[in-house]
Amino acid sequence: MVKKETESIHVPDAPHRPGDKPKFEQWSWKPEDLNLLEIDCSVEDAENHAIGLVRVLDDNHEAKGQWDPNLSSDELIMGLEHMLRMRIFDERMMKMQRTGKLSFYMRSFGEEAIAIAQTMALKNQDWLFPTYRQPGAQFVRGRDMVSMICHCIGNEEDNVKGRQMPVHYTYREGRYISVSSPVGTQFSQAVGVALASKYKQLDEVTITWIGDGASAEGDYHYALNFASIFKAPVILNVVNNQWAISTHSNFASNNQNFAIRGIPYGIPSIRVDGNDFLALYSVTKWARERAAKDLGPTHIEVLTYRAGAHSSSDDPSRYRPKDSNDFWPGGDPIERLKLHLIQKKDWSENMHQELEERIDTEVMDAYKEAVKFGDLANGPYPSSDAIFTEVYETPPWHLLEQWDEMKRWRDE
Amino acid sequence: MPNMNMVQSVNSALDNMLERDSEIVIFGEDVGYFGGVFRTSDGLQEKHGKHRVFDSPLSEGGIAATAFGMGINGLRPVVEIQFADYIFPAYDQIVNEMAKVRHRSGGEFWCPVTIRTPAGGGIRGGHHHSQSPEAQFTHTPGLKVVYCSTPFNSKGLLISAIEDNDPVIFFEPKRCYRGPFYGDPHNVPTWKEHPEAEVPESYYKIPLGEARLAMEGEKCTVIAWGAMVHVAEQAIKNSGISCDLLDLQTLVPWDRDAVVKSIEKTGRCVIVHEAPKTSGFGAEMVASIQERCFYHLECPIERVTGWDTPFPHTTEWDYMPSPSRIAEAIQKTQEE
Numbered sequence: 065m066v067k068k069e070t071e072s073i074h075v076p077d078a079p080h081r082p083g084d085k086p087k088f089e090q091w092s093w094k095p096e097d098l099n100l101l102e103i104d105c106s107v108e109d110a111e112n113h114a115i116g117l118v119r120v121l122d123d124n125h126e127a128k129g130q131w132d133p134n135l136s137s138d139e140l141i142m143g144l145e146h147m148l149r150m151r152i153f154d155e156r157m158m159k160m161q162r163t164g165k166l167s168f169y170m171r172s173f174g175e176e177a178i179a180i181a182q183t184m185a186l187k188n189q190d191w192l193f194p195t196y197r198q199p200g201a202q203f204v205r206g207r208d209m210v211s212m213i214c215h216c217i218g219n220e221e222d223n224v225k226g227r228q229m230p231v232h233y234t235y236r237e238g239r240y241i242s243v244s245s246p247v248g249t250q251f252s253q254a255v256g257v258a259l260a261s262k263y264k265q266l267d268e269v270t271i272t273w274i275g276d277g278a279s280a281e282g283d284y285h286y287a288l289n290f291a292s293i294f295k296a297p298v299i300l301n302v303v304n305n306q307w308a309i310s311t312h313s314n315f316a317s318n319n320q321n322f323a324i325r326g327i328p329y330g331i332p333s334i335r336v337d338g339n340d341f342l343a344l345y346s347v348t349k350w351a352r353e354r355a356a357k358d359l360g361p362t363h364i365e366v367l368t369y370r371a372g373a374h375s376s377s378d379d380p381s382r383y384r385p386k387d388s389n390d391f392w393p394g395g396d397p398i399e400r401l402k403l404h405l406i407q408k409k410d411w412s413e414n415m416h417q418e419l420e421e422r423i424d425t426e427v428m429d430a431y432k433e434a435v436k437f438g439d440l441a442n443g444p445y446p447s448s449d450a451i452f453t454e455v456y457e458t459p460p461w462h463l464l465e466q467w468d469e470m471k472r473w474r475d476e
Numbered sequence: 477m478p479n480m481n482m483v484q485s486v487n488s489a490l491d492n493m494l495e496r497d498s499e500i501v502i503f504g505e506d507v508g509y510f511g512g513v514f515r516t517s518d519g520l521q522e523k524h525g526k527h528r529v530f531d532s533p534l535s536e537g538g539i540a541a542t543a544f545g546m547g548i549n550g551l552r553p554v555v556e557i558q559f560a561d562y563i564f565p566a567y568d569q570i571v572n573e574m575a576k577v578r579h580r581s582g583g584e585f586w587c588p589v590t591i592r593t594p595a596g597g598g599i600r601g602g603h604h605h606s607q608s609p610e611a612q613f614t615h616t617p618g619l620k621v622v623y624c625s626t627p628f629n630s631k632g633l634l635i636s637a638i639e640d641n642d643p644v645i646f647f648e649p650k651r652c653y654r655g656p657f658y659g660d661p662h663n664v665p666t667w668k669e670h671p672e673a674e675v676p677e678s679y680y681k682i683p684l685g686e687a688r689l690a691m692e693g694e695k696c697t698v699i700a701w702g703a704m705v706h707v708a709e710q711a712i713k714n715s716g717i718s719c720d721l722l723d724l725q726t727l728v729p730w731d732r733d734a735v736v737k738s739i740e741k742t743g744r745c746v747i748v749h750e751a752p753k754t755s756g757f758g759a760e761m762v763a764s765i766q767e768r769c770f771y772h773l774e775c776p777i778e779r780v781t782g783w784d785t786p787f788p789h790t791t792e793w794d795y796m797p798s799p800s801r802i803a804e805a806i807q808k809t810q811e812e
Contacts, residue, residue: 072527073501073527075526075527075530075531078509168600222790226788226790226791227602227603229602229789244604246561246562246565248534280533280534281536309510311505315531315532315533377513383509383510446790450788462753463783463784463785473794473800
């Protein structure tokens, strides 16, 4: 064996740990930097967009550049309202989790714009294949908040029937596909959903998301390859929120850029400011148009920051600076859209406060309505018969026998 | 002797082995800086260095494949799959690669990897944080399969698993990390005061392939592993029937001699596992027991298991084998 003087295995570091001053590079990207791409652009045309950052809102909260989607004030206010709804809803659920009404919870804190702007940029017939960090899409598709809470608190009205942990929503009516815990699986499945729409020759596009951490799973790479080869009408988003529980994104990508990975797969790829509602809307609408015109998939890196804990079971102060979110160059998505609207004279602090109060009441009312059907701390729960139903389309004999045995114990 | 919970005992085993053997490296999701989501590797990176205890990308297939490569090139990796439910992207690497490399290479290469993974229910984890997939690995020739149940046996078995030159899947019942679980979610004792929580800080081994006689009796042989050992203990106490309780500890290779010896004494047997019934490891044991003990058996062997369904969230107590279900099965063996 020939020995040489060298360091052992190279293991990356996170840029900041507890006690450090958060280190983020200040953004040099401006809204005017990147041109609006042609719908039928080549992969090479998009290279600058993969290494740059598409922004619309500038540092003074004005909409600038070619990617400005020119949304009406009503549309922007609707976006702001949904984002606020998500945040207030999350805060309420988190409080309830602490009192035992839910077993577990995951907030979208700091990432509210992503699911909401992107879903608003789609058509209602488009399929959503989310992770647990995009529940906001359901508000856009009109889901009743009471029903969402009933799922989270695992009561008799939970449409998941007590089978899955909170935040694992399913909402077929809104074309929001059932959330699964194993990370990344949906990403390649979404390509199949999109190809089925294509096979049926329907005007349907599929959007899916994956985290920076989960992009290390094989599913991410399967998705890019299949989508590219079969020109699937799919929008593939990597939400780079920097953290996968305690694992920093530099364990998922050595060069800190996720968008660029789509280029060698032959997929036009764009990096977008994930806390800029207008930029997200615009890029997604562009990607939808490409898909709808049979031009194939788009790969998007949504650059953001996980402002809160991974989940109610997590304590990020053990592995990152407590206040790191305050230093994120992308700021807060709600604050930024609010200031944009105020600067346009379409909104005011007073109107914002009134909206917050209205949503707060809406969430409280929905919560009071939902707990009428029970909660995890006190029941009543969905019937445990639901353990046995829908395992198969029709339960075979061995399940029927075991079901009877379970009932004997339960009803004793 | 210090009192440890199962997080501390696993940590202590890893710490001892890192000290003793420079060929050991530990990696997995969140295991490095953070010390694991269950805290089992807490402090080990700081103590032993970043090149020996580190975070991996979120890629179970990648974790297993990398461990394989390290293993065949002289290291002794101990990797963590954060929840056993998440082991399946690594299944190909485990089943087709790790398990077979010694055989396929004519003995030229082998893979001394230990895969630690928290398993089992009782934490309101729903479908994907509760499963107990041991039978998916016992059915794979070339793998050893261990399922610990207490702080004391977790440490001794883990050290044996790490030193073993074959790949070992090491299941840790997550419900028991901080206390034994007696089947009552409203009564949550810690490991404090429990005799099996007296754990030496130094190195010791419990051989793979040996069962632990957790209770001794005359009328029935109850066999369990993981969290179910404690539930079965409660059931035996509730039943008032004198039973041997065998904590199997290792599933492959399992301690057939201890099982046969006990059944030759009692003539009756109840097997308990959390995993679904169909093709569960209990089925293998029933088949082997009837081959060996047919003329000693006074009655059919009972199995008390999870249902053949996915693991539920809100209604998990209607899924997991309860002390009452187990006690009824023990009772039933006494009626014939």
